[in-house]
Amino acid sequence: MLSNFIYTLDLLGTLVFAISGVYAAVEKKFDVVGALVLAFVTALGGGTLRDILIGETPVSWMKDMNYIYIILMALPISYFGNKMIHKLRKSLFLFDTIGIALFTVLGVQKTLALGLAPQIAVLMGVVSAVFGGVIRDVLSNKEPLIFRKEIYATACFIGALLYLVGHYFFNNQAVSMMCSMIVVIIIRYLAVSRQWTLQFNPKF
Amino acid sequence: MLSNFIYTLDLLGTLVFAISGVYAAVEKKFDVVGALVLAFVTALGGGTLRDILIGETPVSWMKDMNYIYIILMALPISYFGNKMIHKLRKSLFLFDTIGIALFTVLGVQKTLALGLAPQIAVLMGVVSAVFGGVIRDVLSNKEPLIFRKEIYATACFIGALLYLVGHYFFNNQAVSMMCSMIVVIIIRYLAVSRQWTLQFNPKF
Amino acid sequence: MLSNFIYTLDLLGTLVFAISGVYAAVEKKFDVVGALVLAFVTALGGGTLRDILIGETPVSWMKDMNYIYIILMALPISYFGNKMIHKLRKSLFLFDTIGIALFTVLGVQKTLALGLAPQIAVLMGVVSAVFGGVIRDVLSNKEPLIFRKEIYATACFIGALLYLVGHYFFNNQAVSMMCSMIVVIIIRYLAVSRQWTLQFNPKF
Numbered sequence: 001m002l003s004n005f006i007y008t009l010d011l012l013g014t015l016v017f018a019i020s021g022v023y024a025a026v027e028k029k030f031d032v033v034g035a036l037v038l039a040f041v042t043a044l045g046g047g048t049l050r051d052i053l054i055g056e057t058p059v060s061w062m063k064d065m066n067y068i069y070i071i072l073m074a075l076p077i078s079y080f081g082n083k084m085i086h087k088l089r090k091s092l093f094l095f096d097t098i099g100i101a102l103f104t105v106l107g108v109q110k111t112l113a114l115g116l117a118p119q120i121a122v123l124m125g126v127v128s129a130v131f132g133g134v135i136r137d138v139l140s141n142k143e144p145l146i147f148r149k150e151i152y153a154t155a156c157f158i159g160a161l162l163y164l165v166g167h168y169f170f171n172n173q174a175v176s177m178m179c180s181m182i183v184v185i186i187i188r189y190l191a192v193s194r195q196w197t198l199q200f201n202p203k204f
Numbered sequence: 205m206l207s208n209f210i211y212t213l214d215l216l217g218t219l220v221f222a223i224s225g226v227y228a229a230v231e232k233k234f235d236v237v238g239a240l241v242l243a244f245v246t247a248l249g250g251g252t253l254r255d256i257l258i259g260e261t262p263v264s265w266m267k268d269m270n271y272i273y274i275i276l277m278a279l280p281i282s283y284f285g286n287k288m289i290h291k292l293r294k295s296l297f298l299f300d301t302i303g304i305a306l307f308t309v310l311g312v313q314k315t316l317a318l319g320l321a322p323q324i325a326v327l328m329g330v331v332s333a334v335f336g337g338v339i340r341d342v343l344s345n346k347e348p349l350i351f352r353k354e355i356y357a358t359a360c361f362i363g364a365l366l367y368l369v370g371h372y373f374f375n376n377q378a379v380s381m382m383c384s385m386i387v388v389i390i391i392r393y394l395a396v397s398r399q400w401t402l403q404f405n406p407k408f
Numbered sequence: 409m410l411s412n413f414i415y416t417l418d419l420l421g422t423l424v425f426a427i428s429g430v431y432a433a434v435e436k437k438f439d440v441v442g443a444l445v446l447a448f449v450t451a452l453g454g455g456t457l458r459d460i461l462i463g464e465t466p467v468s469w470m471k472d473m474n475y476i477y478i479i480l481m482a483l484p485i486s487y488f489g490n491k492m493i494h495k496l497r498k499s500l501f502l503f504d505t506i507g508i509a510l511f512t513v514l515g516v517q518k519t520l521a522l523g524l525a526p527q528i529a530v531l532m533g534v535v536s537a538v539f540g541g542v543i544r545d546v547l548s549n550k551e552p553l554i555f556r557k558e559i560y561a562t563a564c565f566i567g568a569l570l571y572l573v574g575h576y577f578f579n580n581q582a583v584s585m586m587c588s589m590i591v592v593i594i595i596r597y598l599a600v601s602r603q604w605t606l607q608f609n610p611k612f
Binding site: 229238241266272 | 460461462463465522524525527528531542546549550551552554555559560561562
């Protein structure tokens with residue numbers, strides 16, 4: 001039952017990421033192909049890069065067609081559901097944040113399961129969550145958003161660390177997952193509502 | 205004999221892709237290194253990304269030096285053969301289109317041969333054919349051409365689907381290949397000559 | 409003792425590459441996350457791409473935490489050590505050049521060790537040395553520097569060829585490494601001091 005719940009969250013997160021890819025394409029006036037590529041890349045890019053780096057190929061979404069179907073659905077949903085999407089903005093932001101939190105934790109788990117070091121697992125958790133957006137921005141010929149705005153990646157980093165603490169000290173996967181994800185969600189909410197940023201301006 | 209013919213087409217397609225990479229470098233006033241990198245990336249980038257995603261590493265061109273030699277030849281050919289290239293523009297467009305069609309079908313075949321799902325095979329067929337150009341554009345700091353122009357990727361998509369139909373229903377590889385490639389070539393010719401585009405402009 | 413010396417040079421090269429990534433981030437006014445990502449990507453990107461292409465995954469830096477620690481150190485060093493870095497400019501340039509030379513040779517060795525062809529080994533040597541910078545530039549939304557400036561990649565190419573000559577004809581790894589690296593360093597110094605470039609301007 002827990003795993004069904006996680007799978008549902010995973011698909012919802014994937015859908016919201018894909019919709020954000022379609023929006024990026026519309027903003028750039030790309031055509032249908034551009035919209036589809038950005039939907040795929042935003043939704044699956046982070047996990048794909050993680051799988052390639054840790055050597056888990058064929059990459060994981062190739063084994064479950066639901067990821068492809070849900071991403072394909074992002075196109076008609078964005079096209080016909082503009083008004084609804086606009087109304088549901090807050091819910092979408094919630095699912096986007098849940099998606100980020102979940103992708104972080106799943107990335108950490110998968111890396112640990114391969115026997116790699118916890119430091120690598122933290123890195124791969126963050127990569128899973130944020131690199132879809134980075135690749136989307138690179139393909140749109142823009143500077144990656146996470147290099148400037150919000151403490152998006154930092155929230156994932158803290159969540160990944162917290163998951164490790166739960167994993168090694170309390171040895172309870174479900175509780176570690178929940179705690180870690182809740183912290184990521186809270187940090188992102190606070191960061192957005194209070195406009196936290198991480199400045200880095202050494203004088204040269 | 206058929207496989208010799210396919211191999212020759214493959215090398216010709218690779219050469220034309222590499223020449224298009226050199227042209228992109230000249231347009232940007234890159235130096236020799238830039239021209240070589242763009243030649244390699246345009247010619248081999250799509251197949252390389254496909255191999256990495258499906259887990260076929262070392263990537264396939266590492267096992268046959270002819271791909272490297274033919275790409276290296278793109279540089280002197282572009283340099284000394286401007287006039288000839290200009291005259292042969294129509295032939296080059298033909299070989300470029302044959303290349304795209306062939307790379308699509310070869311990508312589908314290779315993915316199916318690994319036991320992956322037909323949906324994945326279609327995706328990987330399109331990736332093989334078009335991502336060389338996408339990476340070339342990203343490295344040139346431009347927006348990927350396929351996101352805006354022609355129905356380049358769509359032609360590959362239809363060709364990949366058609367190959368699957370032939371593969372599963374008629375079980376004749378050679379005929380499936382020919383039909384699929386001919387359809388890709390016809391769609392691309394019609395798309396270019398009639399300036400077909402795929403608009404996607406939802407109002408937000 | 410030789411391998412300790414090489415390992416030390418490798419870590420020093422990694423640090424200098426990471427610092428150059430931090431500088432690129434500061435120039436673009438990215439935040440801490442951007443600085444860290446560019447530090448990682450500049451220092452490890454070339455070797456990572458090589459490992460992915462030749463199928464050595466999990467990528468090699470995942471097995472030795474020192475690479476991660478030394479890259480993390482690049483951030484406080486850049487922040488607190490501006491003046492020192494400015495004073496040490498010439499030493500940093502030296503370590504950067506040693507890093508490039510070493511990464512080239514290590515890339516060639518690793519590829520040969522997998523039984524791949526010497527032509528591939530030369531390519532992978534150059535990729536190891538220069539693609540960290542290429543990915544850094546792509547993520548910063550700039551045109552890759554190596555496509556225009558210095559004969560950076562060419563120096564690596566010549567060094568890689570020279571290593572092969574030593575490897576096959578004299579069969580002495582240490583001497584081949586030293587000769588190859590010294591030549592890379594000399595070419596780069598001459599190229600910078602005499603502003604050598606490789607023009608490629610066919611008239612179209």
